[in-house]
Each structure stands twice: as C-alpha cells, then as structure tokens.
Amino acid sequence: MKAIIYKSKALLSDIDLNELLRKARIHNSQHQITGILVTVIDGFYQYIEGPEDYIDSLYHRIVMDERHHDVTKIYEHPLTHRRFHNWSMGYLNLIHVDDLAQIENHENTVEEFQALIERIMPLELDESLQLQTT
Ligand SMILES: Cc1cc2nc3c(=O)[nH]c(=O)nc-3n(C[C@H](O)[C@H](O)[C@H](O)COP(=O)(O)O)c2cc1C
Structure with a gap:
C-alpha cells in the first residue's frame, strides 16, 4: 500500500x-x-491511500482532471496500515488555510496531516456533505 497527499487550485463555486x-x-x-x-x-x-497500482492510476486521473489545476504532490510514501480506513472519501471544509500550509514544511507530513484533520474534524464538518463510512 501507499499514500499520497497533494494540493491543487480550483474555483470551488464552479464544482459540483x-x-x-x-x-x-x-x-x-x-x-x-x-x-x-x-x-x-x-x-x-x-x-489517498490504498494498493499502489490503484493509487498511482487514481492520482494520474486526478492530475488530468480539468476541474482543478496546479496539482502538486506534497507527500508520497509506502504504507503498512491505513489512516482513514473507515472512509472511501471523507470530506472536510476548511478555512484555516494557515494550519494546512504548515504540513508542507513538516518532516512527518502524514502524521501531521492526520493529527490536524482529527483535531479540526469535530468543529468543521460540512453539514450538507456528511462524512460517509463504507
Ligand atoms: C479534487 C478532486 C478529487 C478527486 N478525487 C477522486 C477520488 O478520490 N476518487 C475518484 O475515483 N475520483 C476522484 N476524482 C475524479 C477523477 O479526477 C476522475 O474524474 C474520475 O476518476 C473519473 O475519471 P475518468 O473520467 O477518467 O473515468 C477527483 C477529482 C478532483 C477534481
């Protein structure tokens, strides 16, 4: 298994x-x-985390997706156990951009990311797009 974190730019009001x-x-x-x-x-x-082949092909499709641009990989690493095993794709709406920017300068990016998400999660869940368990 492997995990990737990326960031990208988009005009969110244009995206369903x-x-x-x-x-x-x-x-x-x-x-x-x-x-x-x-x-x-x-x-x-x-x-995103999962089997290496599936993650690579998903990431490739995501990079090609015209709904966003400037897709930049900020973390890529082998994984022995999942961090978000309950979610086929959780969703979090954040305005605290500064918090997230910090993870890019951190050596242990994925742990930071997970800790940050877990810290903010209870406060910032978007009501219309509830986190889904699979
Ligand atoms: C920000 C963003 C995140 C996405 N995340 C996923 C994802 O987690 N899983 C997925 O199947 N598609 C995701 N997509 C959609 C893919 O880019 C792509 O549209 C989809 O896999 C269908 O690809 P296809 O039209 O080549 O079959 C995402 C798209 C964007 C813009």
Missing part, C-alpha cells in the same frame, strides 16, 4: 462537490482506496 464525492466514493470503495478530501478557500488538499 456532491457529484464529485459521490462518484469518488463509488470508485474508491471498489478499489480499496480510502482517504479524505479537504477544501480550502482556493482549492483542495487530498489524502
């Missing part, structure tokens, strides 16, 4: 997030992919 998440969750649960999608003011952060 419900539709994006609905399709992503179907695909991910069929390919043992789990993770979390985070929206910030000007785009996305996403953490």
Whole structure:
C-alpha cells in the first residue's frame, strides 16, 4: 500500500462537490482506496491511500482532471496500515488555510496531516456533505 497527499487550485463555486464525492466514493470503495478530501478557500488538499497500482492510476486521473489545476504532490510514501480506513472519501471544509500550509514544511507530513484533520474534524464538518463510512 501507499499514500499520497497533494494540493491543487480550483474555483470551488464552479464544482459540483456532491457529484464529485459521490462518484469518488463509488470508485474508491471498489478499489480499496480510502482517504479524505479537504477544501480550502482556493482549492483542495487530498489524502489517498490504498494498493499502489490503484493509487498511482487514481492520482494520474486526478492530475488530468480539468476541474482543478496546479496539482502538486506534497507527500508520497509506502504504507503498512491505513489512516482513514473507515472512509472511501471523507470530506472536510476548511478555512484555516494557515494550519494546512504548515504540513508542507513538516518532516512527518502524514502524521501531521492526520493529527490536524482529527483535531479540526469535530468543529468543521460540512453539514450538507456528511462524512460517509463504507
Ligand atoms: C479534487 C478532486 C478529487 C478527486 N478525487 C477522486 C477520488 O478520490 N476518487 C475518484 O475515483 N475520483 C476522484 N476524482 C475524479 C477523477 O479526477 C476522475 O474524474 C474520475 O476518476 C473519473 O475519471 P475518468 O473520467 O477518467 O473515468 C477527483 C477529482 C478532483 C477534481
């Protein structure tokens, strides 16, 4: 297994997030992919984890997706156990961009990311797009 975190830029008002998440969750649960999608003011952060081949091909499709741009990988590493095993694709709407920017300068990025998500999660869950367990 492996995990990737990337960030990207997007005009969120132009994107149907419900539709994006609905399709992503179907695909991910069929390919043992789990993770979390985070929206910030000007785009996305996403953490994906799962079998290496599936993660590589998903990441390739995500990079090609015209709904966002400037996709930048900020973490890529082998994984022995899942961090977000309950979620085919969790969703978190964040405005605390500064918090997230910090993870890019941190050596232990994935632990930081997970800790940050868990710390903020109870406060910032978007009501219209509830986290889904698979
Ligand atoms: C920010 C963002 C995150 C995405 N996350 C996923 C995901 O987790 N799983 C997934 O199957 N598709 C995800 N997609 C959609 C893919 O980019 C792509 O549209 C989808 O896999 C269908 O690809 P296809 O049209 O080549 O079949 C995401 C798209 C964007 C813009």
